[in-house]
Amino acid sequence: MSRIGSWLVLSFRLNRWEVLASAAGVALMAAGMLWFTWQLRTLAATEPMCLDPSTYFAACEQSAQPFYELSSRAELLSYLGWAAAFGLGLVLGVPLVSREIEQRTAGMAWALSRSRTSWLLQRVAFAALVLVSLLLALAIASEALAAAQLPTHHLDHDFSWYGRRGALIVVRGLAALAVGVLLGALLGRVLPALLVGVFASALMFTAVSLGMDRWVEADAIVIDPASGDREGGRYLGQRVELPSGELIDYGELSRRGLSVEANDEQGRLFATPADIGHPERIIGWDRGLVVPGRLYPQIVLRESALVGGMASLLALAATFVVSRRRPG
Amino acid sequence: MSAEQHVLETHDLAKRYGRRTWALTGIDLAIPQGGITALVGPNAAGKSTLIKTWVGFERPTRGGVTVGGIDPWKDRSEVLGLVGYIPQSPSLYDGLSVDDHLDLAVLLRPDFDRAYARRRLDELGIPGNQGAKSLSGGQQAQVALALALGTRAKILLLDEPLASLDPLARREFLHVLTDAVRTDGATALLSSHIVTDVEQACDRLVVLGVGRILLHETVADALATHWMANDGAASSEGTAIGSFGGPGGERLTLLRVESPSAGPNLRPASLEEVVLGYLASGRALPGEAAA
Numbered sequence: 004m005s006r007i008g009s010w011l012v013l014s015f016r017l018n019r020w021e022v023l024a025s026a027a028g029v030a031l032m033a034a035g036m037l038w039f040t041w042q043l044r045t046l047a048a049t050e051p052m053c054l055d056p057s058t059y060f061a062a063c064e065q066s067a068q069p070f071y072e073l074s075s076r077a078e079l080l081s082y083l084g085w086a087a088a089f090g091l092g093l094v095l096g097v098p099l100v101s102r103e104i105e106q107r108t109a110g111m112a113w114a115l116s117r118s119r120t121s122w123l124l125q126r127v128a129f130a131a132l133v134l135v136s137l138l139l140a141l142a143i144a145s146e147a148l149a150a151a152q153l154p155t156h157h158l159d160h161d162f163s164w165y166g167r168r169g170a171l172i173v174v175r176g177l178a179a180l181a182v183g184v185l186l187g188a189l190l191g192r193v194l195p196a197l198l199v200g201v202f203a204s205a206l207m208f209t210a211v212s213l214g215m216d217r218w219v220e221a222d223a224i225v226i227d228p229a230s231g232d233r234e235g236g237r238y239l240g241q242r243v244e245l246p247s248g249e250l251i252d253y254g255e256l257s258r259r260g261l262s263v264e265a266n267d268e269q270g271r272l273f274a275t276p277a278d279i280g281h282p283e284r285i286i287g288w289d290r291g292l293v294v295p296g297r298l299y300p301q302i303v304l305r306e307s308a309l310v311g312g313m314a315s316l317l318a319l320a321a322t323f324v325v326s327r328r329r330p331g
Numbered sequence: 332m333s334a335e336q337h338v339l340e341t342h343d344l345a346k347r348y349g350r351r352t353w354a355l356t357g358i359d360l361a362i363p364q365g366g367i368t369a370l371v372g373p374n375a376a377g378k379s380t381l382i383k384t385w386v387g388f389e390r391p392t393r394g395g396v397t398v399g400g401i402d403p404w405k406d407r408s409e410v411l412g413l414v415g416y417i418p419q420s421p422s423l424y425d426g427l428s429v430d431d432h433l434d435l436a437v438l439l440r441p442d443f444d445r446a447y448a449r450r451r452l453d454e455l456g457i458p459g460n461q462g463a464k465s466l467s468g469g470q471q472a473q474v475a476l477a478l479a480l481g482t483r484a485k486i487l488l489l490d491e492p493l494a495s496l497d498p499l500a501r502r503e504f505l506h507v508l509t510d511a512v513r514t515d516g517a518t519a520l521l522s523s524h525i526v527t528d529v530e531q532a533c534d535r536l537v538v539l540g541v542g543r544i545l546l547h548e549t550v551a552d553a554l555a556t557h558w559m560a561n562d563g564a565a566s567s568e569g570t571a572i573g574s575f576g577g578p579g580g581e582r583l584t585l586l587r588v589e590s591p592s593a594g595p596n597l598r599p600a601s602l603e604e605v606v607l608g609y610l611a612s613g614r615a616l617p618g619e620a621a622a
Contacts, residue, residue, distance in 0.1 A: 108424055111416075114416035
């Protein structure tokens with residue numbers, strides 16, 4: 004057997020339960036997504052006009068009902084796909100080092116391999132290969148499902164289902180893998196590392212989301228929430244446009260001693276309901292901050308670079324820990 | 332490598348775990364090239380720690396160690412190229428067969444001599460397709476030894492590989508080890524607390540007390556220069572090393588006598604008694620003398 008073949012076979016045998024469980028989980032999810040995709044497409048084909056707001060007519064309320072019911076169930080599956088990226092990353096990453104330490108095989112392996120870095124690389128490369136293959140399948144299935152659920156959207160330039168479809172699923176999974184490997188190496192125990200990994204991944208995801216919101220703010224445009232311009236965009240939050248033209252958030256408004264208790268149909272904001280009808284008492288206009296949908300590929304690329312960079316740093320940290328730690 | 336052909340050396344080696352627990356305290360040791368050296372001592376004497384510092388798995392708190400003149404902490408990769416190592420209670424991968432372990436060794440170490448390791452296992456009748464999980468303790472130890480020998484390393488560090496084996500498995504293990512060492516001209520350091528096995532296989536003896544070296548010489552010299560005396564008869568002959576309880580409850584004292592007159596109260600010490608005498612010297616508690 005060739006060296007690569009031997010590596011694949013042995014790596015599979017060393018991680019067979021995680022690989023088989025992950026593959027089974029992904030197969031189920033992907034099959035579910037494809038089934039929903041097929042069902043939604045079938046339903047959409049029966050009343051295509053009802054799914055387009057421009058051609059929607061009164062009778063659609065009833066005829067499109069099955070589509071929307073199925074659509075909401077399908078959306079639940081997409082959240083499962085989102086969670087799977089983190090779950091699979093941890094399940095495949097945590098045991099790579101921690102189980103070797105827990106089951107006392109690390110001493111033998113690390114003495115046989117002259118370089119722990121190359122040992123770790125061999126182990127991580129296989130896990131990453133499996134993870135990318137599985138998550139790619141999930142990414143493609145979720146992209147198809149999103150397209151079926153949102154038939155009138157151009158998803159290449161649309162933030163709908165952001166992070167629950169496409170490349171981000173794969174990138175986030177790789178970051179979770181790196182978290183798992185690092186925690187496994189640090190803690191040397193599978194279960195504790197897995198539990199801490201769940202919290203660490205949640206923390207990392209939250210930090211990345213907040214960081215991305217800050218990063219893309221410069222690319223955002225100000226919209227009137229009532230205008231419908233939000234379609235396909237990434238909504239960053241509500242803002243108040245002051246009569247001076249300054250754009251501030253509600254926290255800043257409060258710090259300035261102002262409060263909004265009422266607004267009229269034109270989105271004008273007032274301190275009290277009694278002020279409505281008195282334009283001179285206006286506090287400002289209700290505005291939304293939205294990243295336009297056309298920037299979707301660019302933002303996905305940016306987040307991929309950020310998360311990929313974090314994953315690389317975590318992998319470097321894991322390599323450092325493995326090179327210094329006792330085999331148990 | 333040093334001029335004296337010492338392949339394993341320590342200089343004032345001390346290792347502390349945490350803030351207070353000293354596993355080794357100022358060890359100076361030089362193991363010459365060739366043959367098998369037994370590293371004997373009670374539990375927690377620091378045997379594993381000493382071996383792990385040579386493999387580069389533990390960093391000395393003070394002093395230094397070298398393997399073939401190389402500091403394993405500074406150049407672990409180089410040292411691991413010289414060393415075959417069996418960790419304490421060697422664990423094989425449950426999900427792999429015996430042959431998978433050999434394949435894995437080739438993957439991890441491209442110069443691993445798979446055919447040599449396989450031949451060693453064939454001689455013992457250990458089938459390649461058998462799962463590691465279903466092997467007996469003795470067979471698992473043999474697979475671990477084959478993995479260490481397959482590296483064709485000139486230095487073998489074996490950390491209590493005999494501890495969990497039955498007498499027959501221990502005998503077979505030592506037979507394979509001595510055969511391999513003699514054939515390849517390797518140097519082996521074997522830690523153990525089973526002195527009787529060591530006596531048959533080893534050329535040199537190192538007795539490690541709690542963190543310090545109590546005796547280091549050839550087995551032949553150790554047997555030639557140590558004598559046993561009943562308590563009270565020892566004063567005029569040589570140097571008293573330590574006292575411990577005999578099998579009949581009598582008190583025995585180990586003496587180091589360079590030129591014994593072999594009086595009526597003296598008899599040659601067995602290797603086990605030499606070890607017990609030195610271990611007793613290392614701890615003066617009365618209750619421990621009967622160990």
